[in-house]
Amino acid sequence: MTDATTIQKIEKGxxxxxxxxxxxxxxxxxxTKEVVEELKTKKTALGATLxxxxxxxxxxxxxxxxxxAPDAEAYTLFKRLFDPLIEDYHNGFxxxxxxxxxDLGEGKTAELEDLDPEGKYINSTRIRxxxxxxxxxxxxxxxEENYLEMEAKVQKVxxxxxxxxxxxxxxxxxxxxxxxxxxxxxDHFLFKEGDRFLQAAxxxxxxxxxxxxxxxxxKTFLVWVNEEDHLRIISMQKGGNxxxxxxxxxxxxxxIEAQVPFSRHERLGWLTFCPTNLGTTVRASVHIRLPxxxxxxxxxxxxDELGLQIRGIHGEHSESAGGVYxxxxxxxxxxxxxxxVKQLHSGVKKLIELExxx
Ligand code: ADP
Ligand code: CIR
Numbered sequence: 001m002t003d004a005t006t007i008q009k010i011e012k013g014x015x016x017x018x019x020x021x022x023x024x025x026x027x028x029x030x031x032t033k034e035v036v037e038e039l040k041t042k043k044t045a046l047g048a049t050l051x052x053x054x055x056x057x058x059x060x061x062x063x064x065x066x067x068x069a070p071d072a073e074a075y076t077l078f079k080r081l082f083d084p085l086i087e088d089y090h091n092g093f094x095x096x097x098x099x100x101x102x103d104l105g106e107g108k109t110a111e112l113e114d115l116d117p118e119g120k121y122i123n124s125t126r127i128r129x130x131x132x133x134x135x136x137x138x139x140x141x142x143x144e145e146n147y148l149e150m151e152a153k154v155q156k157v158x159x160x161x162x163x164x165x166x167x168x169x170x171x172x173x174x175x176x177x178x179x180x181x182x183x184x185x186x187d188h189f190l191f192k193e194g195d196r197f198l199q200a201a202x203x204x205x206x207x208x209x210x211x212x213x214x215x216x217x218x219k220t221f222l223v224w225v226n227e228e229d230h231l232r233i234i235s236m237q238k239g240g241n242x243x244x245x246x247x248x249x250x251x252x253x254x255x256i257e258a259q260v261p262f263s264r265h266e267r268l269g270w271l272t273f274c275p276t277n278l279g280t281t282v283r284a285s286v287h288i289r290l291p292x293x294x295x296x297x298x299x300x301x302x303x304d305e306l307g308l309q310i311r312g313i314h315g316e317h318s319e320s321a322g323g324v325y326x327x328x329x330x331x332x333x334x335x336x337x338x339x340x341v342k343q344l345h346s347g348v349k350k351l352i353e354l355e356x357x358x
Contacts (some may be wrong), residue, residue: 002041002049003083010040010051013058020061026085027057027066035080036332037106044073046141053078056201065089066200066271071137075268075275086268086275091307093334095186099279100270104250105338109243112345116240121342121352123287123324124188125245126236127181127341128225129253130229130272130281134261138273139228147210147226154225157259158214166252168216170225173208187316188236188287191227192314199229203273219250229272229281231256242345246338269333284344287313289323292358293351300356306347307331 002010014036017028031054048070057066067085069075075082084097105112116122134151136142142150151172158170173181180230184190190213198204210355215222224232235249263271277283280308293299303310311326312318329343 006049006051008042012035013054016058023061025063025066026088027063030098030331036213038080039078042075042077044071046071046137048141052140052202053081056197059327064198065276067275069138069275070140072201072263072265072271074281089276090333091331092292097334098267099333100336102192103336103338104253105246105341106250108338112201112243112341114241115345115348115352117340119185119239121288121290123221124238125240125242125286126234127245127284128232128234130270130277131231131233132263132271134263135215136230140201144206144209145152147206150230151210151225153230153260157256160259161255162253163251166216166221166255168214170212170214172212189222191217191224199335202214203228221248228274242254242284242341246263246341277332278331280335280337280340282332282337282340284341285326285350286348287324288327288348290351290355291323293355294325295321303327306350307343308347
């Protein structure tokens with residue numbers, strides 16, 4: 001049973017969302033009075049409450065989504081909030097639907113031809129997926145010992161990678177100089193620090209302990225450790241060769257999953273801290289310059305209709321710079337990994353056609 005102070009905070013949070021005309025988050029949309037009443041006393045086995053789920057969106061009224069799952073059980077225990085929100089975000093994936101079996105696209109990457117062989121539009125292509133280590137909850141429920149133990153576990157995995165292209169070095173954040181860290185962030189390789197959405201969700205405790213980045217020599221294969229998710233596995237390179245980027249990601253995922261088991265949910269697929277990443281966990285993106293199309297007033301609408309999301313040059317919650325946008329697949333649940341990448345591929349192909357005919 002949740003204590004009275006927490007219940008009060010939940011009720012105050014609900015009132016704050018309701019009273020805020022500038023808040024348009026999915027949290028506000030689906031946290032109704034009835035949902036609050038039903039869920040405010042519930043607690044997961046690890047002690048997480050509805051407050052842990054909603055506090056980021058309550059503190060950050062400009063959230064697009066506003067919720068995180070403190071542990072895997074939260075997705076079930078608080079499903080009256082999560083289910084409609086997931087359905088809204090992931091293209092109508094309803095409570096009866098099930099994530100299909102994993103299909104990363106092995107043997108099919110050649111179908112994804114280079115989107116920009118002449119290098120006219122696309123600066124770079126990146127595909128990432130998230131993974132949670134089996135047996136550990138998400139950030140708000142992790143202890144300092146958990147972080148260090150998980151880091152040691154994956155570091156061992158990195159050291160044992162045999163594939164020559166993927167081999168590299170793990171750089172812990174603890175002890176990294178500010179210059180190196182800032183340069184890695186600036187160059188789009190490393191996660192940023194002090195994300196207020198994650199901080200409010202209690203996801204940055206013991207920072208920088210247990211956090212870090214692994215990358216190969218060319219920085220085309222990278223793994224983020226214990227930022228938003230336990231692992232973010234990333235493949236990226238200059239240009240628009242989506243197939244080559246996916247091929248390397250598949251190799252990387254297979255190398256790592258051969259050594260550590262990951263948490264998968266019967267209905268929701270690969271488990272992640274944020275419900276926007278459930279299922280495939282795949283965000284395939286290009287950094288692209290489309291001067292004519294991006295100047296159109298209906299640019300966002302065109303992207304929406306293609307199942308694409310627009311982000312700024314430094315990722316989520318950042319602005320475009322020099323006319324470069326980060327365009328990626330929006331939905332990650334209810335389709336396979338290969339389909340998610342194909343959504344990006346066919347959508348961007350269409351955007352380039354529009355640019356060329358404008
Ligand atoms: P995530 O992709 O993991 O959800 P962000 O949106 O914060 O998180 O992006 C993480 C970093 O990856 C940012 O620095 C962003 O600019 C970079 N990034 C994303 N897509 C590309 C791309 N196609 N090319 C180069 N960097 C990219
Ligand atoms: C928001 O609601 O805007 C933030 N909590 C981020 C939501 C989705 N992004 C993500 O998972 N990286």
